[in-house]
Structure formats: structure tokens, C-alpha cells
Amino acid sequence: MTQKVVLVGSLDTKGIEFKYIKDALEKLGIETLVVDVGVLNKPAFNPDIPSSEVAQFAGTTLEILREEKDRGKAVTAMAEGAAKAVEKLLAQGIVGGIFGMGGTAGTTVGASAMKVVPIGIPKLLLSTVASGNTRPYVGVKDVTMMYSVIDIAGVNKLSRRILSNAAYAIGGMVKGISTELEQEEEKTTIGMTMFGVTTPCVTRVREILEEKGYDILVFHATGTGGLAMEELVDAGFIKAVADITTTELADELVGGIFTAGPSRLEAAGRSGVPQVVSVGALDMVNFGPPDTVPEKFKNRKFYQHNPTTTLMRTTIEENRQLGETIAKKLNQAKSPTVVIFPKGGVSLIDQASQAFDGVEEREALYKALKENLRSDIPFIESEKNINDPSVSVLISEQLLSILREEISIS
Template sequence: MEKKAVLIGALDTKGHEYQFVKDALQACGIDTFVVDTGVLGEPLFKPDVSADEVARAGGSSIEELRRQNDRGTAVSVMTQGAANIAVQLEKQGILGGVFGMGGTAGTTVAASALQALPIGVPKLLVSTVASGNTRPYVGVKDIMMMYSIVDIAGINRLSRRILNNAAYALAGMIQQAGLEQESADDKVTLGITMFGVTTPCATRVREILEKKGYDLLVFHATGTGGLAMEELIKAGYIKGVADITTTELADDLVGGIFSAGPNRLNAAGAAGIPQVVSVGALDMVNFGPPETVPAQFKGRTFYQHNPTTTLMRTTVSENRELGRMLASKLNEGTAPTILVFPKAGVSLLDMAGKPFEGKEERLALYEGIKQQLRSDITMIDMEQDINDSAVADVIAEHLLKLLEHKKDG
């Protein structure tokens, strides 16, 4: 079945604009498939999936939404329905790429469908809010957002250019995807987590694994980085992990800006893939500029990493709890797991003579882990700091052994 460009949007209020994009895609030789999410009135042209079908996929019906006449409810139902429809189309082999556009409501509905799709599927969203905070719409998926400049209300000199560019971009992605062939000798993909203060370790581990023929994805542990890695593990892309930098746990516990949420460190264990885990950058919690640090932390130890990033040293009690958290997460999994603990420091700042040097904090972290960790999970104590080459070598060596063992099994 030839894959199509799936257009998702409200054909009652944006029908002319969707017709324009549909025509532009077809002029590029791309077949289209249209999903209507409009609630207010009848579509300008007949879609392939009606608004009522979308509403029912979201747990209601068009008649009920129109009767209630509540915009919030309608957006919520159509958001869920659009996501469910998109997943169905992808499973059916119809979907080659997805397009959406709109203001806040239209962007929300279309984004839900795009976020529900696997990484690698072409996704493009023209939006009036694309120049602001796009995290709610992009999440951890490879969604391309294009700022519409003007409101999406009619075809004019400027919107014509913007929408044509969007159509051409999506057409190119779909056409290129059709040319790509999965190679029989594709490398096995592994994930590594890294922060600026764990870069030497992560870089050496990456280089060792690459020399062994593995494909490495490096994730910056800034919340979205950890979430992206977890998502790719769940999707089956990543087959093993060197989770060197677990700092996002500290932000989640204490309230920093780089939290990856409560499910960080769960995916590998649930998927059963080999993982070597360490305690990189658990000495710090991240905030923005100094004036953004909450008043409750006055008097704590800080380090100004750059003008927009303020680091706060984690305390003894926080480290003990972080140790318990880390161990508990590893305990829940079924993955072959090894934990490497560098006793001389967990980051470039937590070393002798450095701003976050903390022997008591590291001891509390160590004790928290030991108290909680399952007896069958191997914990390797290293006398060096995390960025010492010996630590990187041990991480790489043990991950390679776990991968070989899994391959042989």
C-alpha cells in the first residue's frame, strides 16, 4: 500500500487552508488522506475520516459535543480521538507523514496525533504558537513546527508562501522516507546519558562502544533528554544503555528544572535490555538564572554554570534519598543490570578542591543505594571519580559483556 500524507484538522473553520495544502501535496505527487476534527459545522470538503468518527474515537460523538457546546470538552475529546485515529492509520500502513495546523486549539489537537506516532514518521505542524514554548506540542517526538507568522485565516500573499513551504517540506520527507531501505547490517543502537560535568566519561564510553561496532545515541540529561531515551527504549530502538548521568532524579526529587518525571530509569528495566548505571551529576539540582532559584533554597551551596544555569549542591539527606530512589527503580526491572559507583566524585564539580566536593554526600548516596539495592544486582565500587578513564573503561567493558551474554542467550 502506498503511504499517504495524512492531514488532520478542522475542515469547518480551516477548510480552505487544508484544501490548499492538500492540493500542494498532490501537485508534488503525494496522495493525501484527510481527517476532520471540526466540531462547529460541516466540512468544506469531504474528508476520509469524518469529525464524528474522530469524536467517537475520543469517547463521544459530534451530536453530543454540539449539544454540550463546551469548547474545552470538545478540544479534549477531539485531541484523544485524533491520536487514536493516527495510531490506527499508522498500523494500517496508510500513514506516510502527518500534517496539522492551527492556533492553540488546532495545534493541541494535531500535536496529540503527532506525538502518538513513532519516531521517524515525518511530522509537520504549522502553528501560531510555534515561536513560543513548544514543549507541550513537541514533547519528546521529532515534530517539526513552523511558525505561521500570521493567523491561519484565509489564503493570502504570506500564508500562501508559508503553507506551500510546509507542503513541500512534508512531501520531501515522505518521498525520501520511501527511498530509504533498512540495511541488513544495521548496527545495534545503544543509549548514553551525558551532562557537561560527565562529558569525559560519556565520551570515552561512546568511543569504546563505537569501536566495537555499535551505534551510539547520546542524550543530554536535561529532562527532555532522559524522556527521549526512555521513549526510544520503549519503542524498541535502543538495545542497551550506559546510563552514566542520572542527575534528572535529583531535579525530580528536589524541584529543579531538568526533571524527567517519576518514570525516569524505568524503561530499560521494563524492556529487559542490558544496562550499566552510574550516579553521574547527582551532586546537583538545576535552576535558571540566579533570580529564578526559589527562596526556600536560600543559604544552600550554588555554582553559576553559565548566565542561564544555576547549579545547587544536593545535601546529605537528599543524597541518601536519591540512593534509595535509584536502587528502587533498578529493583523493579528485569533487565541485566550493573551499577558502577565512583567513590571519588560523581561530576567534575564533585572532586577534591572543586566547588561541590562532598565526601559526606557521596557516602550518604552510597549508603542509600546499598540499603535498598537487590542482592542479585551487581554494584561495582570504584576508588576513582566518574570522569577517570578507569571508570569509563569499566562501564564500557561490563555493558559489552551484558550485550554479548544477551546475544548468546
């Protein structure tokens, strides 16, 4: 089935602008499919999926939304309906790209639809709010946001140029990805997690695995990084994981800024994806500049990583809880799982003579993890720091061994 660029927007208030984008794309030879989310008035042109159908996807009707005259409720309903409409199109194999535009409401609805679209499929939001905080709209997806400069209200000398640029941008992405997929070499994709303080370890593991012919994706473990990796695991894109840097669990436990939420470290086990897990950077909780650290932590041990990043040493009790948490999560795994524990330290600054060297903290983490881990999950110890080359080799060998077994079984 021919894939199309799905246009999601309000054709009653932004119909002229969406028609401009539609015509521009079709001049490029790209087919479109229009999803109308307008509530108030008739659309400026006929969509492929009318707003009445979108409202039904959200469990309501246009009539009800109009009668209630609650803008917030209407936006929420159409955002939900648009996402479900796009999910249906994805199941049909129609979506080759997705485009949305508007102010806060149009951006919210467009972003909701994009969140159900797998990473790798082009997504573009032309928005009046793209110069501000974009995290609520982007999340962990590869959404491209373009600032509209002026309000999206008619086609004029300036907006025509901006609308054209937006159309050519999404059109170029769609055309480019189709050409790239034709030429792409099939490789098994492995996801890895990294922090600055685990970079030597992760770099060496990546080099070893790349030499063996694997395609490696490295995620910066800053909350969104871990979430993005697990999103790709759930989507079936990543086929194995070297989860070396599980530091996001510490931020979730203690209240740091780099939490990936309570479900971190569960996707691979849930999806049956082979994983080798270590305890990289669990010696630290992350905050912004020093004045952003909560008052309750004022007596803790800190390390100023850079002017905007303040690291706080995890305590013995926090490490005990982290060990128990990791064991609990891995015990649920349905996939081949191996744990590597570097007893010489879990980061560049958690080793002899360094700022966060903590023998008792590491021991608490070690004992809690080992004692609570399922007995059939291999727990492999090294006396070295996580960044010692021997630990990189150990992680690589264990993952390669699992992958060889997976191949021989299949």
C-alpha cells in the same frame, strides 16, 4: 501497504487550506489521508475519516458536542479522538508522516495526534503559536513547528507561499526518509545520558562502543532528554542503555528545573533492555539564573555554571534518598542490569579541590544504593572520579559483556 501523510485538522474552518496542502503533496507523488476534527459545520471537502468518527473515538458524538457549545470540551474531545484515530492508522502501517495546522485549538489537536506517533516519522505543525513556548506541543517528540506569520484564514499571496513551504517541508521529509531507510546500515542502537560535567566519561564510552560497531544516541539529561531516551526504549528503538548521568532524579526529588518525572530510570528495566547505570551529576540540582532559585534554598551551597544555570549541591539526606530511589527502581528491572559507582566523585565539580567535593554526600549515596540494591544486581565500585578514563572503560566493558551474552542466548 503504501504509507501516506496523515492530515489532521478542522475541515469546516480550515478546509481550503488543508485542500491546498493535500493537492501540493499529491502533486509531489505523495498520497494523503485526511482526518477531520471539525465540530461546527460541514467539511469543505470529504475526509477519509470524518469528524463524527473522531468524536466516537473520544467516547462522544458530534451532536453532543454541538449541543453543549463548550469549545474547550470540544477541543479536548477531538484531540483525544484524533490521537486514537492515528493510533489505529499506525497499527495498519499507513502513517508515513503527519501534518497539522491552525491556531491554539488546531495546534493542540494536531500535537495530540503527533504525540502517539513514534520518533523518526516526520511530523510538522504549521501554527500561529510556533514563535512562543512550544514545549506543550512538542514534548519529547521530533515535532517540527513552523510559524504561519499570519492567521491561517484563506489562501492569499503570502499564505500561499507559507502553505507551499509547509507542504514541501513535510513532503521532503517523507521522501527523504524512505530513501534513507533503503540505504541504512543495520546497527544495534544504544542510548546514553550526558551532562556537561560528565562529558569526558560519556565521550570515551561513546568512542569505545562506536569502535565496536554500535550506533550511539547521546541524550542531554535536561528532563526532556531523559524522557526522550525512555520514549525510544519503550518504542523498541533503543536496544541497550548506558545511563551514566542520572541527575534528573535529583531535580525530581528536590524541585529543580530538569526533572524527567517520577518514572525516570524505569523504561529499560520494564522493557527488558540491558542497562549499565551510574550516578553521574547526582551532586547537583539545576535552576535558572540566581534570582530564580527558591528562597527556601538560600543557605545552600551553589555553583554558577553559566549566567543562566545555577547548580545547587545535594545534601547528605538527599543523597541517601537518591540511593534508595535508584535501588528501588532497578530492583524492578526485568533486564540485565549493572551499577557502576565512582567513589572518587560523580561529576567534574565533585572531586578533590572542586566546588561540590562531598565525601559525606557520596558516602550516603553509596551506602543507600548498595544496601538497598537487589543482591543479584552487580554493584561495581571504582575509587576514581566518574570522568576518569578507567571508569569509561569499566562502563563500556560491562555493557559489551551484557550485549555479548544477549547475542549468545538469542
